[in-house]
Amino acid sequence: MSSVRVQxxxxxxxxxxxxxxxxGSLRSLFAPQTEEKVAVQPLDFTIExxxxxxxxxxxxxxxxxxxxxxxxxxxxTSGSAEVLGFNPWQERQKLAFHVGSVFGQKSQLWYHLPPVxxxxxxxxxxxxxxxxxxxxxxxxxxxxxxxxxxxTTVRKLSLGERMRCEIAAALLHRPQIVxxxxxxxxxxxxxxxxxxxxxxxxxxxxxxxxxxxxxxAGDVEQLCKRVIVINHGQVILDDSVSNxxxxxxxxKTIHLKLAELPQPIALPGVTVVKQKGTGMxxxxxxxxxxxxxxxxxxxxxxxxxxxxxxxxxxxEIITHIYERTGKGGV
Amino acid sequence: MSTAAKxxxxxxxxxxxxxKLNLAGAMEFRMSFSISVGTMILxxxxxxxxxxxxxxxxxxxxxxxxxxxxxxxxxxxxxxxxAAVFFGxxxxxxxxxxxxxxxxxxxxxxxxxxxxxxxxxxxxxxGDLLFCLILYGLYGVHTGLGLAKFLLALLIxxxxxxxxxxxxxxxxxxxxxxxxxxxxxxxxxxxxSLYPTNIFHGLGKLILFTALPAGYISFLPIGLLRDWSxxxxxxxxxxxxxxxxxxxxxxRIGLKRYGSGNMxxxxx
Numbered sequence: 001m002s003s004v005r006v007q008x009x010x011x012x013x014x015x016x017x018x019x020x021x022x023x024g025s026l027r028s029l030f031a032p033q034t035e036e037k038v039a040v041q042p043l044d045f046t047i048e049x050x051x052x053x054x055x056x057x058x059x060x061x062x063x064x065x066x067x068x069x070x071x072x073x074x075x076x077t078s079g080s081a082e083v084l085g086f087n088p089w090q091e092r093q094k095l096a097f098h099v100g101s102v103f104g105q106k107s108q109l110w111y112h113l114p115p116v117x118x119x120x121x122x123x124x125x126x127x128x129x130x131x132x133x134x135x136x137x138x139x140x141x142x143x144x145x146x147x148x149x150x151x152t153t154v155r156k157l158s159l160g161e162r163m164r165c166e167i168a169a170a171l172l173h174r175p176q177i178v179x180x181x182x183x184x185x186x187x188x189x190x191x192x193x194x195x196x197x198x199x200x201x202x203x204x205x206x207x208x209x210x211x212x213x214x215x216x217a218g219d220v221e222q223l224c225k226r227v228i229v230i231n232h233g234q235v236i237l238d239d240s241v242s243n244x245x246x247x248x249x250x251x252k253t254i255h256l257k258l259a260e261l262p263q264p265i266a267l268p269g270v271t272v273v274k275q276k277g278t279g280m281x282x283x284x285x286x287x288x289x290x291x292x293x294x295x296x297x298x299x300x301x302x303x304x305x306x307x308x309x310x311x312x313x314x315x316e317i318i319t320h321i322y323e324r325t326g327k328g329g330v
Numbered sequence: 331m332s333t334a335a336k337x338x339x340x341x342x343x344x345x346x347x348x349x350k351l352n353l354a355g356a357m358e359f360r361m362s363f364s365i366s367v368g369t370m371i372l373x374x375x376x377x378x379x380x381x382x383x384x385x386x387x388x389x390x391x392x393x394x395x396x397x398x399x400x401x402x403x404x405x406x407x408x409x410x411x412x413a414a415v416f417f418g419x420x421x422x423x424x425x426x427x428x429x430x431x432x433x434x435x436x437x438x439x440x441x442x443x444x445x446x447x448x449x450x451x452x453x454x455x456x457g458d459l460l461f462c463l464i465l466y467g468l469y470g471v472h473t474g475l476g477l478a479k480f481l482l483a484l485l486i487x488x489x490x491x492x493x494x495x496x497x498x499x500x501x502x503x504x505x506x507x508x509x510x511x512x513x514x515x516x517x518x519x520x521x522x523s524l525y526p527t528n529i530f531h532g533l534g535k536l537i538l539f540t541a542l543p544a545g546y547i548s549f550l551p552i553g554l555l556r557d558w559s560x561x562x563x564x565x566x567x568x569x570x571x572x573x574x575x576x577x578x579x580x581x582r583i584g585l586k587r588y589g590s591g592n593m594x595x596x597x598x
Binding site: 013064065068071072073074075092093094095096097099101103106107108110112113117120121124125126127153 | 340343344347348351354355358359431432433434436437438439440441585586588589590
């Protein structure tokens with residue numbers, strides 16, 4: 001059964017065009033110039049119930065606009081969409097009872113009040129019976145480990161703590177589908193990992209459909225089974241994450257800080273990108289040698305002070321996808 | 331319980347919870363809360379002081395007594411108080427629309443306009459409400475009927491103030507940035523709501539009962555409180571309901587043109 005069905009969905013905005021400076025502003029005041037900007041070109045895709053989908057693309061690709069149309073926030077220019085059997089922009093209110101949304105840059109939490117108060121309001125907004133709400137709240141507090149700061153005003157929480165509260169608030173009403181728009185933006189690696197674990201658990205235990213946008217390759221690798229890449233509002237890749245990884249996520253970068261000058265490294269697929277004193281940057285083709293093997297070699301042969309492993313950025317992956325699909329650069 | 335009754339009850343519970351949290355949020359900063367409320371009461375009493383001086387020299391303003399003028403102040407400030415305390419975003423819609431902050435409200439299963447309106451409480455307006463009650467205590471008619479009429483006048487005044495300004499603020503959907511215009515309309519509306527209607531004549535009076543319908547608020551002390559006039563009261567109720575229907579309609583049409591935005595936002 002499909003959760004989301006999108007057909008020929010498009011969105012255009014009229015954008016005011018102004019030349020630089022005061023003179024440009026004056027010209028624009030008397031003779032405004034506008035142009036039609038196509039944010040989303042005809043999109044077609046289907047998402048099955050319980051699926052975890054990564055919806056990727058560079059900034060301005062049309063990801064957020066698509067999410068906003070699928071949650072009924074924006075009306076499309078043309079085309080149709082069905083989310084859980086509802087037309088999002090015509091049946092917005094009915095649909096909203098079954099949808100959760102986490103916008104990394106737009107908070108649902110009341111800034112001057114503790115999260116526990118926002119949860120109370122969410123229960124009223126989503127009309128959750130009192131007993132059910134308290135049970136669900138306590139379950140989420142335990143699972144997301146929110147206990148220590150449940151009664152602390154949001155303005156005094158760290159970004160990671162706030163984000164966990166945001167996600168918990170979005171899950172209170174047991175949504176069937178959750179739209180996560182960059183949920184790990186600005187978080188450190190430990191908090192990112194924690195949030196990924198929680199999202200994965202929610203999908204596994206409650207069968208929630210997840211629609212994720214992120215610029216973090218780790219989010220995609222660890223959470224998603226399927227990926228759709230768009231740019232200039234057009235789908236350029238719709239495939240499984242394992243296929244994408246096989247084709248595009250083949251390299252990792254290792255930064256090393258050593259206690260003494262290193263010996264040469266001779267492993268297939270491992271190349272020294274840069275070396276300066278005891279600092280070293282390696283590129284590893286994981287199709288030829290696993291990261292585990294490389295790390296094991298490093299620990300055995302070098303005196304290690306510090307090590308960092310990096311995935312290629314989403315922009316790099318998308319650039320590769322473009323090169324393969326022949327659609328130009330990002 | 332029928333489905334409609336359940337829906338109404340859940341909407342009421344949502345409104346009460348929002349107002350309760352708005353107040354809790356406002357009281358989070360105790361000192362700022364007390365100063366805002368206190369200075370607003372003081373500020374309003376300056377007008378009472380000036381009117382008091384006027385009435386020591388002249389007994390009437392075009393037929394209006396001191397009590398009538400005080401009731402204009404009470405109802406005008408009280409209507410603003412009710413609007414800004416319970417529907418605090420009625421003068422913030424233009425900003426919310428032009429900065430893309432409607433997203434949060436649109437993602438929730440509640441009527442958008444109502445959700446937006448109630449989600450803010452202007453702290454200083456609690457001072458206006460208290461000032462209104464003090465004036466009623468000093469100059470109002472202290473009978474059951476007197477109180478009922480006063481509350482009705484407040485309700486009508488607040489409804490006209492909220493929905494007329496919602497209309498002005500909703501221009502943001504159609505002309506982009508309407509914050510400046512919305513602010514000017516609000517200021518003009520509030521100012522003329524606080525003066526006796528009878529000082530305006532001809533075109534000025536026509537505007538007060540048509541384009542800028544603040545006359546339906548400023549005439550309430552006469553047409554409703556002092557000399558009940560069926561035609562005026564029903565007219566004022568009709569204007570309030572008409573403005574409400576029109577505001578919801580225009581806002582709904584505007585939503586189709588809403589363009590969202592990428593500004594980082596927090597609910598304050």
